[in-house]
Amino acid sequence: MERKEFRDLASPEEAREAIASLSLEGGVERVSLEDARGRVLAARLDAELDVPGFDRASLDGYALRARDTFGADEADPARLEIVGEVHAGAEPDVNLEAGEAVEISTGAVMPPGTDAMVPVERTDTDDSAVLVRTSVAPGDNVMFAGADVAAGERALGPGTRVTPRDIGLLSALGIDEVPVRKRPTVGIVSTGDELVRPGEDLNSDRGEIYDVNSYTIAAGVEDAGGEPVLYPHADDEQDEMERILRQAAKECDLVLSSGSTSASAVDVVYRVIEERGELLLHGVAVKPGKPVLVGRLSSSAYVGLPGYPVSAMMIFRTFVAPAIRQAAGLPAPDAATVEGRMATQERYGEGRLRLMPVGLVEDADGETLVYPVDKGSGATTSLAEADGVVEVAPETDYLEAGESVTATLFSPDVRPPSLLGVGEDDPTLNRLLDRLENPRYLSAGSRPGLRRLREGVPDVAVVAGPTVGNVTVATADEDEADANAVELGRWNREWGLIVRPGNPAEIEGITALVDQDLRFINRTTDSGLRTSLGKAITDLADDRGTDRHDIVEAIDGFDLALRAHESPARKVAAGDADAALGLAETADRLNLEFVPVGEEPVRVLANPDRTAKSSVTELEALLETDAVSQRDQ
Amino acid sequence: MERKEFRDLASPEEAREAIASLSLEGGVERVSLEDARGRVLAARLDAELDVPGFDRASLDGYALRARDTFGADEADPARLEIVGEVHAGAEPDVNLEAGEAVEISTGAVMPPGTDAMVPVERTDTDDSAVLVRTSVAPGDNVMFAGADVAAGERALGPGTRVTPRDIGLLSALGIDEVPVRKRPTVGIVSTGDELVRPGEDLNSDRGEIYDVNSYTIAAGVEDAGGEPVLYPHADDEQDEMERILRQAAKECDLVLSSGSTSASAVDVVYRVIEERGELLLHGVAVKPGKPVLVGRLSSSAYVGLPGYPVSAMMIFRTFVAPAIRQAAGLPAPDAATVEGRMATQERYGEGRLRLMPVGLVEDADGETLVYPVDKGSGATTSLAEADGVVEVAPETDYLEAGESVTATLFSPDVRPPSLLGVGEDDPTLNRLLDRLENPRYLSAGSRPGLRRLREGVPDVAVVAGPTVGNVTVATADEDEADANAVELGRWNREWGLIVRPGNPAEIEGITALVDQDLRFINRTTDSGLRTSLGKAITDLADDRGTDRHDIVEAIDGFDLALRAHESPARKVAAGDADAALGLAETADRLNLEFVPVGEEPVRVLANPDRTAKSSVTELEALLETDAVSQRDQ
Structure with a gap:
């Protein structure tokens, strides 16, 4: 090679x-007005006609000669003979003389001989005459030809990105096709x-x-x-x-x-x-x-x-x-960059420009925190987590926590999630998240959830597994994070073994894994389920008076641990294993059978700095309502 | 009626x-991945598979057992037998034993028996063996199955507006069709x-x-x-x-x-x-x-x-x-509102919410100034000028100049113009404007240009017509604006009479309008051309020893004034008039003939507060180069 x-x-x-x-x-092409939105004009467009093309009544009322109304007021209206009417879209068929008025509708052509109009609200009628209760000056309530756009005027310049407003201007000019830059x-x-x-x-x-x-x-x-x-x-x-x-x-x-x-x-x-x-x-x-x-x-x-x-x-x-x-021909989109502060310190120092993929999260004050997503040099990091890029200059050795940075979003539509959570996979949690707008949840497992919470990045961590006192069993570091966090709510979930349809091996619990010749698939130690299984094994060892290690050794596949939530069950479905650690709901989804073993609490823990953040209080409110009790639907 | x-x-x-x-x-529809960008998911999408679906080499190099490299370094490399190679997209056909290594390419499946890999840069080859100059731990440079996304994970929630990043996630999951809200x-x-x-x-x-x-x-x-x-x-x-x-x-x-x-x-x-x-x-x-x-x-x-x-x-x-x-299911666009300061005071007080159409302009510091566009109750105002709406509360009597307001843009793509100009129509000016990015120019005429400049709204006013001293002839108010402004540049233009092709009436100048039986079309007094014509008539009256008024009376159509730049010439083209006030270039454009009468300067005057604004300095630079001399092209 x-x-x-x-x-x-x-x-x-x-x-x-x-x-x-x-x-x-790509050159130039012509597109119809309907397709012009968002396109970029390739040439200047000048007005080829006056808009409006005629002197136009601005209101419904009476067209007349202004001088015939001079001195008129409420007490002493001017009386003018009505000699006709003009509607919008019709050519006037009258030529006005002194002392006459024409009924006119908004947008209609001012008839010859008229120089102003009076709105209907300032008039009364009296047989074939109109009583005008105000005086008007020449030009009042008339929009003159070309007042909006005049023929020959520069209408839109080259490089204009066509917005609905510009489409309005183009249609007013009767333009139904425009030259635009080809994409x-x-x-x-x-x-x-x-x-x-x-x-x-x-x-x-x-x-x-x-x-x-x-x-x-x-x-x-x-x-x-x-x-x-x-x-x-x-x-x-x-x-x-x-x-x-x-x-x-x-x-x-x-x-x-x-x-x-x-x-x-x-x-x-x-x-x-x-x-x-x-x-x-x-x-x-x-x-x-x-x-x-x-x-x-x-x-x-x-x-x-x-x-x-x-x-x-x-x-x-x-x-x-x-x-x-x-x-x-498009300008850089306004919303394409976001100013934020580094959520954690980030070391660098490789001497070349680094394009650092970052995720975004808002603190309780609505300020944007930026955290690096890709830690290793070659690691593919989940696309789900990266919102954009921060450019780190070659001479930068590290970025301090709290330091201001500018993130260029992957697209202008990308928005920081309303809530950032990390932790255990759980179907009930998934349904809760569906009720929030734009949350982000990283199913990294309970223990990584606690570790990330300790670093201060996420809003919440979700941890599952057996508790001691009120705290989920974990390492010392994680315990500290747990103790500092604010528990927003909790529910219990049943865990057990997922087996083939009809349970052909007649598995009744974890003893079967030890005593029968079965292939088992475990979860990784990041998962709360694994901690619950560990505790059950310890209890079994105590019952039997043997060493925990002997029990584990007797389970074929105890070390075959998969990080992914449903993956063990999928191995069972594929015929690659007889039993897998999992939840009842997963068995249902995959048309497998479930053998219950125990219950474990699932706890939602808030970052103590973010308890006032609106999405956190919203989640807390959901946890207090019946949302959680829907877990068995 | x-x-x-x-x-x-x-x-x-x-x-x-x-x-x-x-x-x-509109309900729900399914669209292909290619059409999903910008659409809104109608339901949650969970991962149906692990990504990657197998343990994957992160780099090009050698897959091996980590324990075989323990203690290896530059001085004392570990020597392992190369027993095969695996490419991306191929199933491994080796099963590794202790002391062996497999050549592997980035993205290939880690063969059975391997638990880590070493990048090629840290190795040498020696016949059929590889010398590994570093030690690795189990899992090093391997991306485990499900590390990106795990089967069963919540991938995207309902209500997600699909961005390119989300399309990446969906394609990683093999999803080629998604349920979205119907538009x-x-x-x-x-x-x-x-x-x-x-x-x-x-x-x-x-x-x-x-x-x-x-x-x-x-x-x-x-x-x-x-x-x-x-x-x-x-x-x-x-x-x-x-x-x-x-x-x-x-x-x-x-x-x-x-x-x-x-x-x-x-x-x-x-x-x-x-x-x-x-x-x-x-x-x-x-x-x-x-x-x-x-x-x-x-x-x-x-x-x-x-x-x-x-x-x-x-x-x-x-x-x-x-x-x-x-x-x-779309959120309000981020860029849809702009904070700005009122450019002028605006009185109101009608006791109901006013949706006030506004135009936007930036001052020299890049701050947005907001000015009302629609002054009268029923008046249609040029679409070209309005960028958005300010909501004025019913109880507000007036908005002070400098007061902060929020304008909702007509569309998120609307941007304040880089330069706001008001004044005379001029073909040379139009070409200059084409060289600026996103300027706005209101062809309101020279005198309205000066008045608007005095109010402090536009960046520049463009005035034409005869000058006295260095100042264009206008009213006292306008003179004051002119005197305070900074002249960025000027050029001369020829004005005259536009007549029918071949000049059938043999018109040689304005004397023809007085002495022959001709129908003439004038411009309104806002136009610099009209001022030049007025001066020419005064000169003619002086020459003939008559009163200016008599000359004007003798011109049929002197009072038939059109605001619009090309409209008088268009009346000639339509056969409605014999001669019109205008420019040589207009005659050319409409295939009419031009009778020169005189020259007048066109002056570009800057708002004294905006001379440091980048578009103003850019315009000034254009005026100093040969841009203006291209007017006869």
């Missing part, structure tokens, strides 16, 4: 310049033998994963004003990759390759661009950024993105989206 | 409640005999105008997350109106009628809703708001909007858009 080594990393500025040097502009077309080529499109079947044994980057980047391209085109998935074979890249280059203004984290797939793309196109730079001195490629292929621009989804999004947002936006 | 009188106006709160009581929800469908029925669709021919003699509200409101509906449906234009005949309203009610969640300012069209709609549906309220105690109707028709909600475009937009934004957004 040969691998390309990237040397001479380009600076971030060089990368920006290289991407800016590529021409992404840059962006071809997305996903690479890597291991990628499968969502909706298709996945073979995990072969290491297949769903393609994340194609769809994420496509949505990001739309956000930036471009038009994404997804190309069929290419495997790592050079001829096929080249064929697809060339097709995309022919049809698009920019080609992005993305998807694979494997060096061989990256190598193939690299060779195609180097041999068939022009490679401007490979590798940028940012973290992450080593695998970034910038170049040209045929008449198209080309950028290769990293394979890890969070890295790909960060590189896309930082280097590519601004270029697409520029080509589309 | 019968007119409905609206009595018992509802309070704004009652109007909001009435609209909130209408059900606008509420909003039927738009435009009313009024006088309305014509953009793109069609307009007959101004009949008082026809282009339909503005249908398109503006449709764009506003899209902004709010609804799906607009434009219905064919209805005239004011009750049967036809009823047929169209009923069709719209059958097909849509909400029907909006809008368009006409005429009472008769409003009456017809009113009768249809009252007789065939249910009228909840008519008239709201806001200004404007009298013509607002709220009710139901068949199973659809119904709201009738005012006819004037700015009024319709304000009522739509204030009362209707929030209800559509609510039904669509």
Whole structure:
């Protein structure tokens, strides 16, 4: 296996310049007024007519000669003969003489001979005459031709992003089609033998994963004003990759390759661009950024993105989206950055610009706290947690807790969650969360929940498992966090063993795991369920007068622990195990059978600094109502 | 003509409640992942699988047993036999024993028997063996199954507005279709005999105008997350109106009628809703708001909007858009309001909530100034100038200059103009403006430009016409504004008479207007051209030794003055006049002939408080370069 080594990393500025040097502009197209919203005008539009095109009555009432009303008031109205009426959309058929008036509706043409109008509210009628109880000046209540927009006026300039207000102006001018900048077309080529499109079947044994980057980047391209085109998935074979890249280059203004984290797939793309196109730079001195490629292929621009989804999004947002936006003629969105304070200290010091993925959470005062999401160099971090990117300068050794930073959001629509929770998986909790607006919950397990709470980042931790006194059994550090936290509420849940439908092995409890020849699947020690199981085993050892260790040894699969909530039960469903640690609800969901073993409390603990935060008080209120009792629905 | 009188106006709160009581929800639909961006999830989505679905190598390197590396370092590497290789997307075909290693690529499945991996950078190869120069712990550089997302985890909650990040999460889970809230469908029925669709021919003699509200409101509906449906234009005949309203009610969640300012069209709609549906309220105690109707028709909600475009937009934004957004499940957009200071004092005191249309401009420090746009009660004000609405409470008598106010923008995309200018129309100026980003220019004429500059609102005024000393000839007030302003630059332009092609009347100058039997069209006194003409006439009177008044009397049409820049020339083109006051460029544009009479300076004057504003310095720089000399292109 040969691998390309990237040397001479380009600076971030060089990368920006290289991407800016590529021409992404898509030219000009004409769109109908209905499709113009959000588009960017390619040319100035001048008014070709007056709006209104005629002198127009501003109210319902009477058109007349102003001088005929001079001196009129409530006590001494002017009496004018009504000689006709004019409706909106009709041509006046009268020519007014002195002493006459014409009934007129709002928006109608002022008839010849009239120079003002009086609203109906200031008049009375008397047979065929109108009594005008006020005097008006010439021009009163008349909108003159061209008063809104005059023919020849500059209406909208080039570069205007068309809003509903501008659509109003265009329609007033009778313009039903406008020249706009074409959206840059962006071809997305996903690479890597291991990628499968969502909706298709996945073979995990072969290491297949769903393609994340194609769809994420496509949505990001739309956000930036471009038009994404997804190309069929290419495997790592050079001829096929080249064929697809060339097709995309022919049809698009920019080609992005993305998807694979494997060096061989990256190598193939690299060779195609180097041999068939022009490679401007490979590798940028940012973290992450080593695998970034910038170049040209045929008449198209080309950028290769990293394979890890969070890295790909960060590189896309930082280097590519601004270029697409520029080509589309769109300004940077206002809501795209957020000012916040670091929630924790973060050490760095690698001497290159770091694009640090961050999550956001608000404190009780509504101030935004920013916490780093990706701790390790190569770790993929859950997409669910990252809201945006903080750029950390190469010379920065660490960011202090409380230090001000600017986070660039992954998209302007991203909002900090109303509530940030970390802890145990629980179906009742999930239903509670559904009743809050925009919460974020990280199912990291009870003990990580307590640890994160101790660091002060989340609003709440949810912990399950046996309690001693009022505190859940955990390590010393976690105990401290538990003791400092404020318990918002708790409920009990039944835990046990999930077995195959009909319980063919006739499992009645954990003794079966010890005494029968059964394959068991456990949860990791982060889970409260595991702590409850541990306690049950200790109790069993005490009952039997044996050592706890002997009991554990006798359980086939006790060390086969899965982090994921439903994964043990899924192994049972797949026939890979006879019994799994889990909850009744999980058994129901997966059409398996449940053997109850015990009950454990699930406790919702609040960060003591956030008890006044509105989402925390809302959660507390939900916990006090009957929400929790719905757990058996 | 019968007119409905609206009595018992509802309070704004009652109007909001009435609209909130209408059900606008469109139900649930399933959309593909590609179409999910910006949509709102109708249900919680839980993970149905682990991501990744297998233990995965995080880097390129060697998979091995951690214990085989214990104690290894640069000086004393561990030597392990390479027994195979695993690529991403392939199933491992080896089962590792102690002392062995497997070459592995990023993203590949960790083979059975391995529990850690070492990146290639920390190894050397030696024949069929790898030398590992570091020790690793179990789990190092491995991403365990479910580490990103675990099966059974709550992935996205109901009400989530799908961003690119969420699309990433959904695709990681293999989800290619999601249940989302249907966009509420909003039927738009435009009313009024006088309305014509953009793109069609307009007959101004009949008082026809282009339909503005249908398109503006449709764009506003899209902004709010609804799906607009434009219905064919209805005239004011009750049967036809009823047929169209009923069709719209059958097909849509909400029907909006809008368009006409005429009472008769409003009456017809009113009768249809009252007789065939249910009228909840008519008239709201806001200004404007009298013509607002709220009710139901068949199973659809119904709201009738005012006819004037700015009024319709304000009522739509204030009362209707929030209800559509609510039904669509969208939060209020962040960028939808702007804090600013009143640029001028504004008196009020009508005792009902006023929705005051405002324009925005930034001062030299980047602070937003807010100025009212609609001064009179019924006046339609140019759509080009209004950026949003300030709600003025009923008990407020006046807003002081400098007072803080919150403006709700007509759409979140609306931005304050970079430069606000008022004054003379000029083609050279238009080209200069094209080189600035997002300027706003109100072609109100030279004298209104000076008056607005004196009030302190615009950044620049552009004045044309003869000068005395260095100052343009104007009134005393305007002179004061001129004297206080900073001249950024000036150029000269040729003015004269625009005549028919070939100049059939052989007009050589203004003497022809006096001595020949010609129909002339003048500009209004706001225009600098008119001042130049006035000076030329005075000079002619002096030459001839007659009174200026006699010269004016002899010109047929001297008093027939049009405000609009090109409108006089258009009358010549239409055969309604023989000569018009104008510029050479206008004659060119309209394929007419130009008879030069004189030159006048066009001066760009800056507000003395804004000379440091970036757009003002940018304009000044443009004026100093060759930009102005391009006027004859």
